[in-house]
Amino acid sequence: MADLAVVFRRPFRQQVAAFRLRLRHLVPTSRWDDLRKQQHDRAFVVAGATKADLLADLAASVDKAISEGTSLEEFRRDFRATVERHGWHGWTGEGRAAGEAWRTRVIYRTNMRTSYMAGRFAQLTEGNFRFWIYFHGGSAEPRILHLSWHGIALPPDHPFWRAHFPPNEWGCSCYVSGARTEAGVRRLGGDPAKPLPADWQALDPRTGEPQGVGKGWGYAPGxxxxxxxxxxxxxxxxxxxxxxxxxxxxxxxxxxxxxxxxxxxxxxxxxxx
Incomplete structure (x- = not known):
């Protein structure tokens, strides 16, 4: 299997376009979930960044990472320079090396993966595929429900994709591929006969999302x-x-x-x- 960290750093036209749609609306917020689901397709936010010039520079750093495929470490250098230039204080993770590492990783990976999957949604929509196939990302500590969806092949208009198109949680590295035939599904490692779990539409009362989908993640990016x-x-x-x-x-x-x-x-x- 390809290294997903490398795959997500290979920019493509639809991914860059999907991210740049957000740059038209730089939204100051206190929390990531101040915006709801599909609103993230049209706005760029960094929780706690409330000044326009600070948000613009953070957006430019993320745009550079996505359009040029730069590494997390380079993004961290850009992040530090932006924080120092604007005198930004009070952000979650400030003052500790581990906190900064966590915060920059979240900003970098979340924007990389949501823009990547929004771009993939566009590619899959354009691709005339009979099936879309859900694949688990192969993380060392898999989410059991995400793993249970691995290999499921469904038509593009199946309601499953409305809330389960990845990413489905913070740090989720699941992805979707397309196939035109059942044989194509099998070649990619999917199973055209695999059924959805009987309770796939059941909602988690704590989040209001389908079970296995994190709060605010029950939508298809793009x-x-x-x-x-x-x-x-x-x-x-x-x-x-x-x-x-x-x-x-x-x-x-x-x-x-x-x-x-x-x-x-x-x-x-x-x-x-």
Missing amino acids: ASVVQELLEIVRGKVEKLPPEIARAFVDDLAERFQGSELGRMLRAIAAGLG
């Missing part, structure tokens, strides 16, 4: 971008004459031909008569 595009298209065609609306949607669908997004656009076109 999925809101696809839905937002579809809403824009629907809003636009409502204002156009039917023939022009149909031609507009057909043209868009042609650009995404063979993908899940293309099929969604075709469905909109079909509804136009």
Whole structure:
């Protein structure tokens, strides 16, 4: 298996684009969960960073890490320089080497993985795959429920993906791959016959999320971008004459031909008569 730490540092177009959507909204917050789920697709936050110039410099350091594939240690150097330049005090982990190591690791890995998986969501949506396959990331101390989902292959529109598309918790390194046939699922190490656990939709009363999914993590990073595009298209065609609306949607669908997004656009076109 490839070293996932290295894989997450290989930037690709969709990952960089997904992260840079957040840079349009730098949001001062006290806590990470001041924003809810899909709101993180559209905003950059660092809990406790409340000054605009500080947040902008932290965002630039994360953007550098994602777009250039720089290491955690280089990000830590950039983080220290930013903290010193702005005189930022009171942040969680300040004053202890172990605390700084933990905080920088959380900022770095969380942004790396959520942007990576948002980019993967875009790739998978564009890829015309019949199956999406859930894979456990191979961590030394696996979460039992995440491990139980390993190898499960489901259609892209299955409701499982709405809340279980990884990452599903802080530090989660699970990922998703696509396949066009059952044989392709097996070649990748998945099992097309493996069923979901009977209680996969059961909610944890402590978090309000499905069991095995951490508080605030019950969403698919990047999925809101696809839905937002579809809403824009629907809003636009409502204002156009039917023939022009149909031609507009057909043209868009042609650009995404063979993908899940293309099929969604075709469905909109079909509804136009």
